[in-house]
Amino acid sequence: xGGITQSPKYLFRKEGQxxxxxxxxxxxxDAMYWYRQDPGQGLRLIYYSQIVNDFQKGDIAEGYxxxxxxxxxxxxxxxxxxxxxxxxYLCASSILINTGELFFGEGSRLTVL
Amino acid sequence: xxEVEQNSGPLSVPEGAIASLNCTYSDRGSQSFFWYRQYSGKxxxxxxxxxxxxxxxxxxxxxxxxxxxxxxxxxxxxxxPSDSATYLCAVNLDDYKLSFGAGxxxxxxx
Numbered sequence: 001x002g003g004i005t006q007s008p009k010y011l012f013r014k015e016g017q018x019x020x021x022x023x024x025x026x027x028x029x030d031a032m033y034w035y036r037q038d039p040g041q042g043l044r045l046i047y048y049s050q051i052v053n054d055f056q057k058g059d060i061a062e063g064y065x066x067x068x069x070x071x072x073x074x075x076x077x078x079x080x081x082x083x084x085x086x087x088x089y090l091c092a093s094s095i096l097i098n099t100g101e102l103f104f105g106e107g108s109r110l111t112v113l
Numbered sequence: 114x115x116e117v118e119q120n121s122g123p124l125s126v127p128e129g130a131i132a133s134l135n136c137t138y139s140d141r142g143s144q145s146f147f148w149y150r151q152y153s154g155k156x157x158x159x160x161x162x163x164x165x166x167x168x169x170x171x172x173x174x175x176x177x178x179x180x181x182x183x184x185x186x187x188x189x190x191x192x193x194p195s196d197s198a199t200y201l202c203a204v205n206l207d208d209y210k211l212s213f214g215a216g217x218x219x220x221x222x223x
Contacts, residue, residue: 035213042117042201042213043157058210090156100147100205104156 002027006105021076021108023091031097032074037088050097119214132189136202145205146185152198192221
């Protein structure tokens with residue numbers, strides 16, 4: 001079955017630690033995205049990538065980093081520079097960059113202790 | 114001004130009734146519009162997309178778009194308890210970014 005796999009589902013982090021969230025897709029989609037969702041708020045775009053070895057900052061990229069070394073993979077690192085990292089993180093993909101028809105992974109819930 | 118605004122709800126409707134959700138957007142150049150459904154604790158899933166003015170029907174769901182008034186709506190006919198979820202309106206802006214509203218939570222009462 002094709003889909004997007006995010007791991008881990010739940011993650012606890014101490015202040016000052018970097019953590020990396022994994023996102024793998026087998027849909028053969030070119031575009032991949034990372035969104036953050038906070039309670040009562042819409043999804044906010046962190047980073048997106050149109051093709052391998054290329055990615056662009058979204059609206060809230062500060063304190064985050066990504067890589068796109070393979071078409072299937074788009075990991076997100078939440079660095080210690082991110083002041084309020086507790087949130088629900090969603091990875092998504094689409095066939096092309098300019099379509100709003102996104103397929104989402106199950107999400108990763110990060111809590112800072 | 115927020116790019117995409119939705120009536121915050123929560124919206125409570127009896128089973129079998131019509132649920133009406135509204136969404137307005139600020140960028141007059143927006144070309145494509147989407148409704149995502151998100152169950153509590155889960156990720157969003159696309160349920161409707163609409164690109165031209167008018168109505169688009171898919172089963173019990175109808176999306177309505179009025180570009181002149183800059184609004185898009187979603188009607189859920191014959192609402193079922195399984196429709197209880199948060200519905201996110203999303204608008205595709207010119208620079209390839211999808212902008213999401215905060216969502217409207219719908220509760221269908223049995």
